[in-house]
Amino acid sequence: MATEPTKKNGPLLTTADGAPIADQENSLTAGPRGPLLMQDVVLQEQMQRFNRERVPERVVHAKGSGAYGTFTVTNDISKYTRAAMFSEVGKETELSIRFSTVAGERGAADAERDPRGFAVKFYTEEGNWDLVGNNTPVFFVRDPYKFAMFIHSQKRHPHTNLRDADMQWDFWSLCPESLHQVTWLFGDRGIPKTYRHMNGYGSHTYSLINAEGERVWVKFHFKTDQGIECLTNEEAADLIAQDRESHQRDLWEAIDNGDFPTWTAYIQVMTQEQAAEVDYNPFDLTKVWPHGDFPLIEVGKLELNRNPNNYHHEVEQAAYNPSSLVPGIGPSPDKMLQGRLMSYQDAHLYRIGVNYRDLRVNRPRTEVRSYMRDGQFGGQLDEGTGHPNYYPNSVEGAPRPDPSYAEPAWHLGDVTVERYNSREDHDDFSQAAALYHLMDEDAKERLVQSLAGAMAGVTRQEIIDRQLGHFDNVDEEYGRRVREAVTAARNAGGDGQSLDAAMAVRDAVPEGEAQRD
Known part of the structure; x- marks a missing residue:
């Protein structure tokens, strides 16, 4: 049921084409838990327009630091997922990571009170898997309609170009679902001492699918092995006065000195039957899963051991997409995640270009075979011209899909989500x-x-x-x-x-x- 509109008089809210908008807070979904529908064109317009508001820095997470490392499996979770990177204990996967603040611009200080981005790109043998999260297990909003509006409220006032407490707290006070994250942000963990001394979380609910096609819901956790260390307001102010790049400097120098930071990775697992029984929405980004009900299961060890050679190429142009998924790891009905599957990809296409995956930091370690060609600055990944750029085709040797990688259907109440055969039961003659x-x-x-x-x-x-x-x-x-x-x-x-x-x-x-x- 749509929420009641804010009790303020004002002109009619419209789309960019001038059409009236009936609801600015709730996405159009198949059932109360989603997933989103592509026909919600107002949401798409808002998110796509939002992605193009600033050039060239990221709209959010603009100030960041990056490094390379490895992920090593320490516990067998193959009963939950067919993903090749988790196939055996001891297996190593190369990765890149980008830490960041959220609201600040590229020139912002590292030690400000702000959530921290925690984005990891795993270069797996089945393609790139990106886990794009934060240093908190929850977020301020649960519906993507509010995401762009939330970021606007944390940025600068369009008239004064100043940060504005009225904007921030006006939004938060109208969105009580933000209370959980606000409590995290203004609590003792609101200002991490360094990027090395904070946890990382996938935050969203994802799905794992095993070789038998069985699905479970999952949350990802990365616990720092350096221990949690944070700053008080006074300590942060003193540090900012001396060094606005404190987190960048600490990460670079630690790796350069061979003091490689590590995190232990865990998952929480919830069956589909359990998801239907819990008294909260397990796909709500403003909620955690209690560890007593869904205990942490160790998965592996993440180590950072190499600094980038060129910040612009390897950190500023690094592109992390929640939509970069591999067989055995998938999305969930989490509305915010569903929105990010489109929004992040769209932001990179705009900010870096249609061929951003040709850049070394974004390039899969697997061979790329697709029907997507050309575009600005294309050609660094030369597939040759041995096959056409359309599908279906009957050309010998052209790439073909493999049905064995299909995900099982989602059964969401009376709605079943799957790829329905578009030829079946159709009379084409x-x-x-x-x-x-x-x-x-x-x-x-x-x-x-x-x-x-x-x-x-x-x-x-x-x-x-x-x-x-x-x-x-x-x-x-x-x-x-x-x-x-x-x-x-x-x-x-x-x-x-x-x-x-x-x-x-x-x-x-x-x-x-x-x-x-």
């Missing part, structure tokens, strides 16, 4: 037949000759045969006439087969087979 039958003889002949002229340039007989089969299924006469005209056109060009052979191919195609690739 009767309306084309009706159109054909409306034509008089002259119109039919012009149609047939136009088709024959266009198809005469096709060099592969299998493509012609497949298309002729479709015409046969529309109407036997339609198929026969096009077949005769195509054969005549190709023979006239010295490049066709005999009419008898073409008719034999037609007769060999069972009814209904021609439309299937």
Whole structure:
């Protein structure tokens, strides 16, 4: 149920196209726990417009530091996930990490009271997996409609260009779901002493899927092995007065001196049955899962052991996407996560460019084979031109999907989320037949000759045969006439087969087979 609007008079809120907006706080979802629907175009407009508001620094998490390292599996969790990086104890995966503040600009001080970003890119053998979280297990809002508005309230007033307490607390006071995170932020852990002395959390609820196709819900935790250390307001003020890059300096110098920081990784696991029974929404980003009910399970060790060589290339242009997922690790109905799956990717496409994954720091360690080509600054990952840039296709050696990687369906109340076959239970021929039958003889002949002229340039007989089969299924006469005209056109060009052979191919195609690739 939509929340009641704020009791203030004002002009009508509209989209950028001037259409009235009925609700500015609640996304359109399939059921109360989601997932989001793509038809919520107002939400998309808001998030996409928000991603393009500042150039060139990040809209949020603008001030950050980065490093490289490794993740080593210390406990077998293969019963929960088929992800290759967790396949055996002792397995190592290379990673990059970026720590950051949230609200401050690139010139902000490191030791300000602010949440800290904790974003990790694992270069797995199945592609990049990005876990993009914070140093707190919760966040200020649970619905992506409020995310851009929240960030606006923490930034600068558009009139004065100053941080404004009225803006911050006006938003928080109107959004009581922020209380949990506000208590974290203004508590003793609100100002970490360094990036090394804080925990990291995936924050959102994710899913793990095992080799049998069984799904569980999961939260990720990274506990610092250096111990939690934080600053008081007075200590932070003194430190900022001396060094605005205190966290950057500490991280760089620790790694440079061989004092490699480490974190122990854990997961919490909740079954789908448990998710239906708990008395809170387990996909709500403002909530934690009590450790007494869902204890921490150790997974591995994260170590940072190498500094970047070029800050701009390897930290400023590093792009972390919640949508970068690998087989065995997936999203959940968490509304904020669903919004971030689009928003972060969109921000990188705008800020860095459509080929941002060609940069070394973002490049998967696996071979990339896709149908996405060209664009500004493309070509660093040269796939060659051995296959076309469209799918479906029948070109030998072109990349193909593998159904064995399909995720199991989500059963969310009365709604089932899965990839429904877009060809199943569809009649693709009767309306084309009706159109054909409306034509008089002259119109039919012009149609047939136009088709024959266009198809005469096709060099592969299998493509012609497949298309002729479709015409046969529309109407036997339609198929026969096009077949005769195509054969005549190709023979006239010295490049066709005999009419008898073409008719034999037609007769060999069972009814209904021609439309299937």
